[in-house]
Amino acid sequence: MKRRTRRRLTDAVLYAVLLLVVVLLLLLVDWSAVKANFFDPAGWKKGGNWGDLITTGVKNTVVYTLIAFACGFALAIVLALMKLSPVAPYRWLATGYVEFFRGLPALIVILVMAFGVPIAFNWKPPGGVIGAGLIALVLVAGAYMAETMRAGIQAVPKGQTEAARSLGMSAGRTTVSVVLPQALRIVIPPLTNEFVLLIKDTALLFVIGVQVGQRELTTVARDLTTSGPTAGTSTSLIQAALLYLVITLPLTRLVAWLEKRQQRAR
Numbered sequence: 182m183k184r185r186t187r188r189r190l191t192d193a194v195l196y197a198v199l200l201l202v203v204v205l206l207l208l209l210v211d212w213s214a215v216k217a218n219f220f221d222p223a224g225w226k227k228g229g230n231w232g233d234l235i236t237t238g239v240k241n242t243v244v245y246t247l248i249a250f251a252c253g254f255a256l257a258i259v260l261a262l263m264k265l266s267p268v269a270p271y272r273w274l275a276t277g278y279v280e281f282f283r284g285l286p287a288l289i290v291i292l293v294m295a296f297g298v299p300i301a302f303n304w305k306p307p308g309g310v311i312g313a314g315l316i317a318l319v320l321v322a323g324a325y326m327a328e329t330m331r332a333g334i335q336a337v338p339k340g341q342t343e344a345a346r347s348l349g350m351s352a353g354r355t356t357v358s359v360v361l362p363q364a365l366r367i368v369i370p371p372l373t374n375e376f377v378l379l380i381k382d383t384a385l386l387f388v389i390g391v392q393v394g395q396r397e398l399t400t401v402a403r404d405l406t407t408s409g410p411t412a413g414t415s416t417s418l419i420q421a422a423l424l425y426l427v428i429t430l431p432l433t434r435l436v437a438w439l440e441k442r443q444q445r446a447r
Contacts, residue, residue, distance in 0.1 A: 219419045224411035230420055233405065238398035239424055245383045245397060248315055250376050253322030260327035261334060262356070275327070282324035288385050291317040295389040311395045314386045322379055329371045333364035370439045377432050381425070398424060 224230040263275035282290065294317040295310045306313035337360050345355040384399035391400060402421035411417055 218414050219416055221411045221414045221416040224405075224409075224414070224416040224420060229410050230402075230405050230417045233401050233409070234398065234417065234420055234424060237394065237396055238401035238421065239428070241395060242380065242383050242397045243428070245311075245315060245318070245386070246376065246379045249318035249322055249379050249383075252315075252319040253326055253375075253379075254372070256319060256323030257326035257330050258361070260323060261330035264327065264331050265334060279324045279327050282321050283328075285321070287318065287321045287382050288388065290321055291385055291389060293317070294320075309392075310389045311386065311391050314389050314391075318379065318382060318386075321382075322375060325378075326372060326375055329368050329375065330364065333368035334360055336367050337363045370436045373432055373436045373439065377429050377436075380429055380432075 260275045260279060263271040264279070266272055266275075291314050294306070295313040298304060299306060299313065306316060308315070341359055341363065342355055345359045346352070350358070383397045386397055387400040387403060391397075396404065398421050402417040405411060405417035406413070406415060409417070
């Protein structure tokens with residue numbers, strides 16, 4: 182048997198096995214229970230769960246993500262420059278910060294910032310617990326984006342810096358006007374990925390207990406499982422999942438497009 186024929190036969194068997202597994206799963210599913218628990222008509226019709234999920238959940242999720250990303254990005258630039266600094270203590274401090282917060286679960290950081298730090302230092306975070314939660318997201322996002330920015334800065338050809346310095350630019354102006362803009366273009370795809378991760382990380386804020394008007398998408402969906410038109414079912418969770426996909430899928434496709442564009446440019 183020829184190699185091509187054998188490969189086609191193997192592919193056909195694999196497709197048949199996959200199709201058989203899918204058919205068996207579809208036959209084993211209790212569709213009436215699935216419809217009752219995940220697709221309660223009361224939650225999908227106009228005036229059901231969509232109002233709270235979109236006007237409160239989606240709005241707050243987007244706002245929290247933008248705040249955490251913007252502040253985390255500013256922190257990341259500072260940390261990246263510190264890691265590349267010729268001053269050793271700056272490098273040590275930035276490296277210690279990045280390794281520390283990259284090694285901790287975001288959930289732990291949120292809990293510590295919301296409950297541990299205010300008690301230990303008698304400190305009232307701006308915005309209450311939601312403010313503490315956002316600070317935690319900023320700290321974690323800053324650590325991850327710092328490594329991305331550092332790699333982007335180091336990817337800028339050294340000739341760019343040397344050319345700018347030969348024109349009389351100071352080191353600081355060269356960094357701001359020449360190096361950082363080029364580094365930012367390089368790291369746009371991974372930064373977009375970090376933005377997508379932050380969208381999902383806002384779901385962790387539910388553990389600190391937020392006020393009704395401060396709830397993000399996951400918290401709104403969870404509350405709707407115990408109250409509202411679909412209480413006692415998971416319909417609101419499915420709706421929240423769909424809304425997350427509506428937000429994140431375009432961004433992930435944007436990342437793929439940007440990566441292909443950079444590859445063509447190279």
